[in-house]
């Protein structure tokens with residue numbers, strides 16, 4: 001009653017005062033009473049999540065993490081309820097099987113704030129809960145078996161042939177090729193075909209398909225959404241403000257995916273691709289078209305941008321490191337008599353090529369961010385530290401791999417470190433997990449290695465590459481909005497003289 005008799009001015013003052021008192025109380029709790037209060041970190045990050053969010057949205061988070069670990073040590077409190085780890089033991093403790101709650105049984109679950117299911121979109125293998133995940137993983141694993149991959153070889157080779165043809169045409173016209181785009185075209189076409197039964201036509205049209213463009217836009221918007229996911233009211237407000245044009249674009253995206261998948265279903269179950277295993281069980285498990293689409297889409301997102309990023313990264317690192325480039329080119333051109341001999345099996349006999357890829361995965365990990373997990377009830381021991389339940393925990397790959405505690409000369413490109421060179425004997429290889437560990441690690445790891453080896457070997461077999469002036473600092477100027485924001489990697493291509 002007394003409130004009703006207050007003037008609007010008084011009500012506003014009261015509102016502001018309550019907000020200030022609440023905020024001060026919240027900050028004081030986080031700093032002095034919170035179960036994580038003893039963990040080190042910058043004051044602002046320990047007090048509120050905003051300092052973390054600003055870094056996430058501005059694309060500097062993976063790099064800032066290195067500076068934070070250098071200043072505060074291997075465990076840093078990066079938000080009131082979140083810890084970042086730069087201790088190699090954390091990989092298994094966070095991602096591993098039975099990484100243990102109080103009873104030593106519970107695995108950490110993926111943080112719903114980051115792996116937020118989208119309303120109306122069915123869950124997929126990446127954001128499914130534990131039980132559903134195990135089922136999906138079993139069904140999808142079929143498409144990643146060695147036998148399936150052998151059967152997929154002609155399809156993959158066809159797209160690499162087209163890539164080489166397009167690059168040759170560009171070279172003949174004396175133009176520069178943007179390798180960021182060309183690798184994206186190739187890997188999206190390959191995985192599009194393997195997951196949805198048809199390519200995106202990127203190589204054919206020498207252009208990004210709208211489906212692919214949409215994915216890149218969503219990744220950037222995702223940094224804002226996952227920041228606001230910690231404030232449900234603000235997130236609701238943001239989602240209500242999303243322009244209708246954007247919602248329509250999303251609707252079109254879903255319709256395009258469903259249409260593709262229907263064509264794949266009509267082609268029959270017997271096709272050596274990544275979705276075959278799921279299609280075979282669709283009736284038995286009652287899997288809907290929406291669920292099939294969601295899983296097809298996640299295969300494309302997980303399987304193309306990652307591989308293309310690494311290929312662009314290794315190409316840049318070789319272009320800016322002449323000695324490793326000379327060695328890898330000599331290895332590839334010395335190992336074969338003709339291009340036809342470069343296939344799934346023969347590329348495995350190129351150790352220096354593999355070392356170049358590993359070192360690129362270290363310096364430029366496609367998943368550079370920390371993918372957050374939540375500590376189960378009862379808490380857990382992570383890298384020797386007791387961490388209370390409900391804490392968000394993560395390992396940031398870029399920061400881990402540029403940490404001189406684990407890798408000698410971490411900012412320089414040394415493929416030799418992966419070939420037993422004694423100069424790098426003290427490197428801690430356990431720290432290096434670009435595909436993660438445990439039950440939710442990368443299902444496409446073998447496919448990724450095959451694609452990366454084949455594509456790089458074929459490009460370097462065919463062309464001498466030179467970096468264009470405008471791309472010399474390609475890597476150092478990048479930011480990360482979930483994905484690396486890569487920009488053009490322009491190179492000139494001259495046919496190799498053998």
Ligand code: HEM
Pocket residue numbers: 125126137191274298299300302303304306307310365366367371434435436439440441442443444445447448
């Ligand atoms: C260099 C290339 C690649 C890297 C660095 C990479 C890395 C990763 C990482 C770190 C995860 C764990 C994600 C998480 O914890 O949420 C993951 C999961 C996954 N990746 Fe990859 N990936 C690559 C290529 C591929 C390819 C070619 C495919 C094929 C489609 C693929 C399919 C998957 C799938 C299906 C999952 C989810 C597995 C599960 O939840 O059980 N990835 N990948």
